[in-house]
Amino acid sequence: MQRRSEKMNHTGEEEDLSENLSIMNRRIERLRLHLHPIIIKNEIESSMEVERCRGEGGGEREKGKKASMEVNMEALSDYMRGKYRDIQEKVYEYFKGRPELQTPIEILKDDHRELCLKQLLGLVREAGIRPFRFVVDEPSKYFAILEAVGGIDMSLGIKMGVQYSLWGGSVLNLGTKKHKDKYFDGIDNLDYMGCFAMTELHHGSNVQGLQTVAMFDPITDEFIVDTPNDGAIKWWIGNAAVHGKFATVFAKLMLPSHDAKGVTDMGVHAFIVPIRDMKTHEVLPGIEIHDCGHKVGLNGVDNGALRFRSVRIPRDNLLNRFGDVSRDGKYTSSLPTINKRFAATLGELVGGRVGLAYSSVGVLKIASTIAIRYSLLRQQFGPPKQPEVSILDYQSQQHKLMPMLASTYAFHFATLDLVDKYSEMKKTHDDELVGEVHALSAGLKAYVTSFTAKSISICREACGGHGYAAVNRFGSLRNDHDIFQTFEGDNTVLLQQVAGDLLKRYQEKFQGGAIAGTWNYLRESMNAYLSAPNPVTARWEGEEHLRDPQFQLDAFRYRTSRLLHSAALRLRKHSKTLGTFGAWNRCLNHLLTLAESHIESVILAKFVDAVKSCPDESSRAALKLACDLYALDRIWNDIGTYRNVDYVAPNKAKAIHKLVDYLSFQVRNVAKELVDAFDLPDDVTRAPIAMQKEAYTQYTQQVGF
Numbered sequence: 001m002q003r004r005s006e007k008m009n010h011t012g013e014e015e016d017l018s019e020n021l022s023i024m025n026r027r028i029e030r031l032r033l034h035l036h037p038i039i040i041k042n043e044i045e046s047s048m049e050v051e052r053c054r055g056e057g058g059g060e061r062e063k064g065k066k067a068s069m070e071v072n073m074e075a076l077s078d079y080m081r082g083k084y085r086d087i088q089e090k091v092y093e094y095f096k097g098r099p100e101l102q103t104p105i106e107i108l109k110d111d112h113r114e115l116c117l118k119q120l121l122g123l124v125r126e127a128g129i130r131p132f133r134f135v136v137d138e139p140s141k142y143f144a145i146l147e148a149v150g151g152i153d154m155s156l157g158i159k160m161g162v163q164y165s166l167w168g169g170s171v172l173n174l175g176t177k178k179h180k181d182k183y184f185d186g187i188d189n190l191d192y193m194g195c196f197a198m199t200e201l202h203h204g205s206n207v208q209g210l211q212t213v214a215m216f217d218p219i220t221d222e223f224i225v226d227t228p229n230d231g232a233i234k235w236w237i238g239n240a241a242v243h244g245k246f247a248t249v250f251a252k253l254m255l256p257s258h259d260a261k262g263v264t265d266m267g268v269h270a271f272i273v274p275i276r277d278m279k280t281h282e283v284l285p286g287i288e289i290h291d292c293g294h295k296v297g298l299n300g301v302d303n304g305a306l307r308f309r310s311v312r313i314p315r316d317n318l319l320n321r322f323g324d325v326s327r328d329g330k331y332t333s334s335l336p337t338i339n340k341r342f343a344a345t346l347g348e349l350v351g352g353r354v355g356l357a358y359s360s361v362g363v364l365k366i367a368s369t370i371a372i373r374y375s376l377l378r379q380q381f382g383p384p385k386q387p388e389v390s391i392l393d394y395q396s397q398q399h400k401l402m403p404m405l406a407s408t409y410a411f412h413f414a415t416l417d418l419v420d421k422y423s424e425m426k427k428t429h430d431d432e433l434v435g436e437v438h439a440l441s442a443g444l445k446a447y448v449t450s451f452t453a454k455s456i457s458i459c460r461e462a463c464g465g466h467g468y469a470a471v472n473r474f475g476s477l478r479n480d481h482d483i484f485q486t487f488e489g490d491n492t493v494l495l496q497q498v499a500g501d502l503l504k505r506y507q508e509k510f511q512g513g514a515i516a517g518t519w520n521y522l523r524e525s526m527n528a529y530l531s532a533p534n535p536v537t538a539r540w541e542g543e544e545h546l547r548d549p550q551f552q553l554d555a556f557r558y559r560t561s562r563l564l565h566s567a568a569l570r571l572r573k574h575s576k577t578l579g580t581f582g583a584w585n586r587c588l589n590h591l592l593t594l595a596e597s598h599i600e601s602v603i604l605a606k607f608v609d610a611v612k613s614c615p616d617e618s619s620r621a622a623l624k625l626a627c628d629l630y631a632l633d634r635i636w637n638d639i640g641t642y643r644n645v646d647y648v649a650p651n652k653a654k655a656i657h658k659l660v661d662y663l664s665f666q667v668r669n670v671a672k673e674l675v676d677a678f679d680l681p682d683d684v685t686r687a688p689i690a691m692q693k694e695a696y697t698q699y700t701q702q703v704g705f
Contacts, residue, residue: 069625069666071673075616076623080412080677084144087129091148092681094127095119103153105470109299112155116300117243119156120163123149124190132164132188136172139351139423146355147362151684154480155300157359162238162301163187165352167194170248173348174270174319183246183272195239195247195275197306202231205493207268208342212251212308214271215263216315218329223318225251225273225311234306236487240275241291241304248319249273249308255329266331267338270319270345273311286311297479321348347434352488353441354422357448358415363481364408364452366684369675370473371459372401374466376672392668395661400462402664404455405674406630409623411448413610414603418444435501443498443599446491449484456481471688496588498595499567506564538646541655547624549608552631555648556601559641563594604631622670629663636660 081088095101101119103112123129134142142164150157168187171179186192203209211232214223227233234240240247253266275287283289288307295303315325322344323333335341375392382388391397418440425433460467460474467474485491545551567590574583584591607627614620635642636656642648648656667674 069621069670070618071622071670071677072616072618073673073676076614076619076673076677077679079614079616079619081679082144082416084141085679087141088144088148090127090129091123091145091152092684094123094129095152096681098122103155103300109294112300113242113302116153116155116159119153120159121190123156123160124188130188131160132168132184135164135169135351136426139354139426140419143355143358143419146359150359150362151366151680153300154363154477155298158238158298158301161352161355162196163190163193165355166196166349167239167244167246167248169349169351170196170270170319171272173351174248174321174345175272176319176321178316179272179319193239193243193245195237195244195306197234197237197240197247197273198250199234199236200231201233201235201305205490207250207346210250210252210268212249213254214249214251214269214318215254216256216325216329217312218256218327220312221315221327222312223253223271223315225249225271225308225313227307227309236292236303237306238301238303240289240306241302243302244304245274245276245278245281247273247275247306249306253318253323253325253331255325255331265338266323267342268345269323269341271313272317272319273308273313275306284311295483297476297482347438350438350441351422353445353494354415354418354437356484356488357441357445358419360445360449360452360481360484361408361411361415363477363484364404364411364448364455365675365678366680367452367456367459367474367477368401368405368408369678369680371462371467372405372671372675374463375401378464392671395664397462398664398668400458402667402671403629403633403660404458405671406626406633406667407451407455409626409674410603410607410630411444411451414606415444415448417606439498439501440602442489442494443595443602445488446485446494446498447596447599447603449481450491453478453482453485492592495592495595498598499591502564502594502598503568503571506568539649539652541652543659546632546656546659547628549611549627549631552628552635553601553604553608555635555642556597556604556631558647559638560594560597560601562645563590563597567591567594600634604634607631622674625663625667625670626674629660629667632656632660632663 078085101115101122103115103119107115124131129145131142131145134145146157146161146165149160164187171183171187175183183192187194198207198210200210200212203211211228212225212234213228214225216223234247234249237244237247249271250268251271253269254263255266256262257264273287274284275289276283286309288309290305290307292303292305315327318325322335322341323331325331333341335344372392375397376390378391379388380391392401418437421433421437421440424430425437456474456478460478463472463474466472470476489497540546567587570587570590571583574586578586604627607623607630611620611623611627614623635648636653639648639653639656643650643653
């Protein structure tokens with residue numbers, strides 16, 4: 001026993017010595033690089049050894065020394081598509097076999113609406129796909145169906161979301177057992193088509209400012225729903241103009257009282273209001289419905305306006321999970337204040353934001369796939385007396401599309417993680433997780449949808465004149481997706497929620513509180529990242545260092561921490577003279593930048609984790625390329641921030657720029673494999689210019705050749 005103990009101690013000492021030597025060697029090497037920068041001056045260039053060839057048009061191609069990377073596309077696709085691949089394939093196969101349900105390029109608004117309803121009915125009743133059954137119990141599967149359906153027609157995806165996420169989700173999440181028992185089957189099989197009536201003409205983002213009222217009448221045991229003025233008309237309500245039979249109406253719950261006012265405002269609650277007759281489909285008495293008309297996009301969705309003129313509904317139609325009214329008019333709630341009840345109500349509706357963030361990534365996959373496949377096929381100019389080259393060989397085209405492709409992968413993993421967190425939240429109802437999902441969904445929805453909207457236009461431009469043809473989809477993708485930046489929360493408002501949450505946690509940090517969840521990096525960053533930058537590391541410019549995930553994460557988090565610290569100081573300063581509201585408005589652009597910086601940090605962290613977790617070596621190498629490009633491209637785009645505080649020295653900034661060029665070129669070499677791994681069927685990427693075979697045949701047939 002004594003010998004064994006001595007042997008173990010000796011082994012432990014050897015391991016400690018080995019570890020210490022390893023640390024010492026790393027430090028010596030870093031010091032050497034700092035003291036002798038001439039040794040590493042051309043480190044990146046020598047690792048790349050590029051051959052530059054200039055063509056007649058001034059274009060530039062780079063041919064790397066390293067051979068093209070071999071990527072196991074099937075393994076990468078399996079890793080990307082995950083466990084719900086089968087249900088998505090079922091959606092694609094159904095619509096492929098029903099050409100009459102595919103949306104034509106030219107279609108009138110009213111015809112599009114009817115086609116969209118037929119598509120949804122076919123999906124549910126004929127294909128047997130029942131999304132509503134997964135809204136609460138298996139949200140990840142629901143969002144996978146939503147992504148596939150949105151690829152067929154974005155109007156169909158939104159109509160499905162209105163029916164199941166919003167109307168159906170409000171019944172499940174805000175109601176109780178009696179509501180689920182009464183409405184679940186009808187919502188599921190589409191007998192009970194419904195609406196989500198929250199937005200008003202004068203109030204969208206400010207939900208607490210809604211003016212629609214629901215007054216309780218204790219004599220008849222009913223609520224009287226009324227629109228008090230034109231500004232309170234419910235506006236942009238999906239399914240309202242034509243197909244909806246019910247609406248979840250958000251209104252201020254008013255109770256009779258014996259004080260001078262005569263009524264007590266209990267805050268905004270949700271009520272189920274029938275709007276059309278179940279048999280005749282005629283609009284019910286007291287309800288006025290108007291059509292919002294032709295829109296910029298999503299014309300397969302019948303948006304309408306609703307006005308209520310003393311419409312009576314049973315007391316049981318109050319969705320009473322967070323607050324109830326008894327027969328004698330007494331109000332009860334497990335939550336003590338209007339603000340807490342309001343927060344709980346909106347917290348249960350966060351699934352809409354999760355779905356939009358996830359669906360927006362799906363749109364970005366389609367747009368980038370079309371543009372990249374076209375860029376690989378399209379040839380233009382080249383060296384004298386040599387064949388023309390692919391336009392994706394031009395550095396300018398690579399800079400347009402390769403960081404976008406890397407971002408698509410980054411967003412995929414980030415929103416997938418968001419969906420997993422949301423699913424866990426629905427199971428556990430953990431308060432900390434609820435807060436994290438609320439802020440994270442707001443930030444990702446805002447950041448991803450804004451990026452996708454800009455990227456669709458870049459994709460269109462990257463495809464030249466052919467990208468302007470409607471048949472090649474960019475116009476419809478852009479127009480249909482554009483509203484993603486507004487509904488389920490205006491992006492600017494959502495980013496302010498993220499900034500507010502960060503400031504709250506910053507304050508908790510300095511009051512001794514804990515910082516958990518997605519924000520846990522702030523525990524260390526407020527001390528480590530706010531100190532003066534290390535002059536040694538600021539000069540490191542080797543490729544290995546720049547592609548080190550820890551350097552990339554540190555850089556992102558350093559920026560976020562400095563923005564957070566400076567925002568807190570500015571708000572404190574301006575609030576003394578301008579008040580809280582005025583100070584917030586004075587610092588608003590700063591706060592929006594802070595929120596975006598934090599979300600970029602979160603996205604990068606999830607991308608790094610996804611790279612590490614990928615089981616296939618070749619796929620992992622391709623993902624690492626994309627991850628490095630995503631990180632370094634964003635650092636370069638904000639290089640002024642890092643230079644201003646000497647976090648990055650001039651030589652290092654130059655090295656980052658060169659490495660972004662190099663990584664864009666390397667990602668270009670595997671671009672086909674990366675877009676093919678999205679595994680989108682031709683019915684989804686149905687742009688003739690992107691077809692792999694006979695690229696222009698169908699395109700020319702469209703115009704009669």
